[in-house]
Amino acid sequence: MNMKLVGGAALGLASVLVLSSCGSGGSGGGTQASGDGTVTLKMVAADYGDGPGKPNSGETFWKGVVDEFQAANPNIKVDVQVINWNDIDKQVATMVQNGQVPDILQTGDYSGFVKDGLLYKVDEVLSPNVSGDMLQKFAEFGKVDGTAYGIPFVSSARALFYNKDLFQKAGIAEPPKTWDELKAAAEKLKAAGVTQPFGLPLGQEEAQAESFLWMLGNGGGYKDASGKWAINSPQNVETFQYVKGLVDAGLTTPNPGTKDRKTVWEDFGAGKVGMVNGGPMSIPIFDAAGLKGKYGVAPIPGKSGPLDTTLGVMDWIMAFNKNGHAAEIKKFFDFFYTGSAAQKISDTYKLLPVTNGGIQKLSSDENLKPFLDALPNASFYPFQDPKWATVNPAIKQTIGGAVKEDPAKVLGELQKVAESAS
Amino acid sequence: MKRLRALEPLAWVGPAVVLIAVVVLWPVIEMIRSSFLKISRFGVVQGGNGLANYEKLFGEKDFADIMVRSVIWVVAVVALTVLISLALAQLFNQQFPLRKVARWALIAPWAASVLMTAIIFKWMLDPEVGVINQIRLKLGLIDAMGGAAADQLGDASTAMPWLVFVAVFVSVPFTTYALLAGLATIPADVYEAARMDGAGRFRTYWSITLPLLRPALTVAALINVMNVFNSFPIIWAMTHGQPGYSTATSTILMFILKGSDIGESAAMSVVNFGMVIVLTVIFLRVSRWNKEVA
Numbered sequence A: 001m002n003m004k005l006v007g008g009a010a011l012g013l014a015s016v017l018v019l020s021s022c023g024s025g026g027s028g029g030g031t032q033a034s035g036d037g038t039v040t041l042k043m044v045a046a047d048y049g050d051g052p053g054k055p056n057s058g059e060t061f062w063k064g065v066v067d068e069f070q071a072a073n074p075n076i077k078v079d080v081q082v083i084n085w086n087d088i089d090k091q092v093a094t095m096v097q098n099g100q101v102p103d104i105l106q107t108g109d110y111s112g113f114v115k116d117g118l119l120y121k122v123d124e125v126l127s128p129n130v131s132g133d134m135l136q137k138f139a140e141f142g143k144v145d146g147t148a149y150g151i152p153f154v155s156s157a158r159a160l161f162y163n164k165d166l167f168q169k170a171g172i173a174e175p176p177k178t179w180d181e182l183k184a185a186a187e188k189l190k191a192a193g194v195t196q197p198f199g200l201p202l203g204q205e206e207a208q209a210e211s212f213l214w215m216l217g218n219g220g221g222y223k224d225a226s227g228k229w230a231i232n233s234p235q236n237v238e239t240f241q242y243v244k245g246l247v248d249a250g251l252t253t254p255n256p257g258t259k260d261r262k263t264v265w266e267d268f269g270a271g272k273v274g275m276v277n278g279g280p281m282s283i284p285i286f287d288a289a290g291l292k293g294k295y296g297v298a299p300i301p302g303k304s305g306p307l308d309t310t311l312g313v314m315d316w317i318m319a320f321n322k323n324g325h326a327a328e329i330k331k332f333f334d335f336f337y338t339g340s341a342a343q344k345i346s347d348t349y350k351l352l353p354v355t356n357g358g359i360q361k362l363s364s365d366e367n368l369k370p371f372l373d374a375l376p377n378a379s380f381y382p383f384q385d386p387k388w389a390t391v392n393p394a395i396k397q398t399i400g401g402a403v404k405e406d407p408a409k410v411l412g413e414l415q416k417v418a419e420s421a422s
Numbered sequence B: 001m002k003r004l005r006a007l008e009p010l011a012w013v014g015p016a017v018v019l020i021a022v023v024v025l026w027p028v029i030e031m032i033r034s035s036f037l038k039i040s041r042f043g044v045v046q047g048g049n050g051l052a053n054y055e056k057l058f059g060e061k062d063f064a065d066i067m068v069r070s071v072i073w074v075v076a077v078v079a080l081t082v083l084i085s086l087a088l089a090q091l092f093n094q095q096f097p098l099r100k101v102a103r104w105a106l107i108a109p110w111a112a113s114v115l116m117t118a119i120i121f122k123w124m125l126d127p128e129v130g131v132i133n134q135i136r137l138k139l140g141l142i143d144a145m146g147g148a149a150a151d152q153l154g155d156a157s158t159a160m161p162w163l164v165f166v167a168v169f170v171s172v173p174f175t176t177y178a179l180l181a182g183l184a185t186i187p188a189d190v191y192e193a194a195r196m197d198g199a200g201r202f203r204t205y206w207s208i209t210l211p212l213l214r215p216a217l218t219v220a221a222l223i224n225v226m227n228v229f230n231s232f233p234i235i236w237a238m239t240h241g242q243p244g245y246s247t248a249t250s251t252i253l254m255f256i257l258k259g260s261d262i263g264e265s266a267a268m269s270v271v272n273f274g275m276v277i278v279l280t281v282i283f284l285r286v287s288r289w290n291k292e293v294a
Helices: A002-025 A058-072 A085-097 A128-133 A136-141 A164-169 A179-191 A207-216 A234-248 A261-269 A280-291 A326-338 A341-349 A356-362 A369-377 A388-403 A407-420 B002-006 B008-034 B052-059 B063-093 B099-111 B114-124 B131-138 B156-184 B188-196 B201-229 B233-239 B250-258 B262-287
Strands: A039-046 A076-083 A104-107 A151-157 A159-163 A196-199 A273-278 A295-298 A312-319 B037-039 B045-048
Touching (some): A058 A076, A076 A085, A128 A326, A151 A369, A159 A280, A179 A196, A207 A234, A234 A407, A261 A273, A388 A407, B008 B037, B008 B262
Parallel strands (some): A039 A104
Antiparallel strands (some): A159 A295
8 A cells, every 4th residue: 555655646746846847837038147157148039030930030030140149259148039020019018027028129119118117228238339320310219208228120111012014004104192193093903903903901910000101191190299199180080081982982902991911912912902002021022922023112192292201110129137137238239230130130021220331231222222211201100108009909900990980980089099098 | 654544635636636726726816816907018017906907998989899799609609509510410320321431521620720720711701812702703792803892801790600600610520529429328219219109200309319418418518608708719810800899709809908908908808707607607507407307
């Protein structure tokens, strides 16, 4: 009987051990300095590529960067976890909630971490010569109350892509500059048998971008000049009434409120869409679909003339102060911005650089020129307003209704969200 | 030694208890605790929040619609699944050539990942190139590809039936097999006796098969109720709950809220948890699960 007892107890103990080791397996955030003085930096980054296994995956890119860095700095290891854009915000939020923050985070926003003192200031983790080379306008957006916390990582801008073959077939001489010309061109495309004359992704993936581009065309935006939320301003209501007219006439993607930009860009690549708003990052998608050389890029049409500004999007890299390691992080950041890595990310993913030096290097690229020219005068989301974190998901989910139902009502509901969000 | 002996059962039961405590109870407690905390979108816990998360949740413009839709979703999917599975189980209980192949084929939708199935249906329904729309075009049901008529997932009135269809499609195999197992437990002599007494086919099914099948039916339906209520991948992959929130259920809303307010999302989870319990109790009451078959 003793054997039985011992066996049972051993089994029970073993199970408990297995369970507890499961529990600690999930802790990805901690970092350790081992006996020989090696420091491991834990980094979380977003995936700009087509996902795991693809040649341009984030894993592959960062492995290249890290290998080179580690060869030059044998005492520092960098452990990169790449997460796709759909999940990264939620996963990082879970890490923060559980107190398992990484040392370095590269994602779309930094502002929410500042208030609680989770981040290093930029001058603690970046050399002055590197931060001095940043585009000043971008660096300004990295500041909260005058102190810089977010380091611009990459940027992008938007312009109008049009299918040259379809334009020729429909007898359109040049890309539209005004809303009236846009409508006329769309009608000609429709008559020529194009199913989606204007690609309009107002679905969850990036409705806030497409909407913003249209708002800019009528002098509107998410906020007014004084910095107050103005989602249902008369200009914006008028804008969406105009877009709704296009939708009702069948001149756009059907049911825009349910279409993601990825789908619409793929449709453009497949030659089903006459024109669509896109950015440098859509170029690889169009080229891969076989449209290389058959599309043109033009400024986005506004109500009475082409936009003199466009949507600029900036992504950020930041350092958490929980584990210390400021010196090691600084080495890594300086390496990234002064070495070949920053340019490699622009080349691989057609993202725009954030440093003066980087922009000069790219200025000879014909396809990227319109976007580089637009960057200095770009408009940005009001992401520094903490309410944006609540307003943005609401826009993504519901703004498509503004081209299906009553624009004033839908925009009014979003304005209410912006005014009440805490 | 004797005392140690008395503790022996603990060694056997202990692991299971620990497992349940760690994997089931602890997350539930954490979920309830989170629902009373103020947590930013970035995961920073900013202290207690009282009932504010719940007030905000119940104040959401679309909340009532979403809850009603969730219940309709569960009732529709489970009812259709059970009805179809009852018929299929009868069919597969008969002897016919290639029965084994047919039974294996039925497993396919069950074995495939639900997310994969949902994405495949989304592709088949693509307005530009989807195969279902090409068939509809050939049949003359739509005039052309690419327009609003070919975009069934773009409007709630046509998207909802498709979502229900896919949910039934992936639920039927399990339910059918559960019922098939139930049918196998009904002894043949009961049917023989019924035949001797001159009962017709319908009467036999109604008075013998269904009552004796009730334990299997109850378990199968109950598991479906919980699964379907918590079902996420089908709706998320096919519509994201859009347009607006018009195809969202409470599970979808919970996930969307997680992107803006984690505390409110936790409150939605707690409400969901309560809903599942309520639905289960109602279901068990209605099906009188613990009453012996007369």
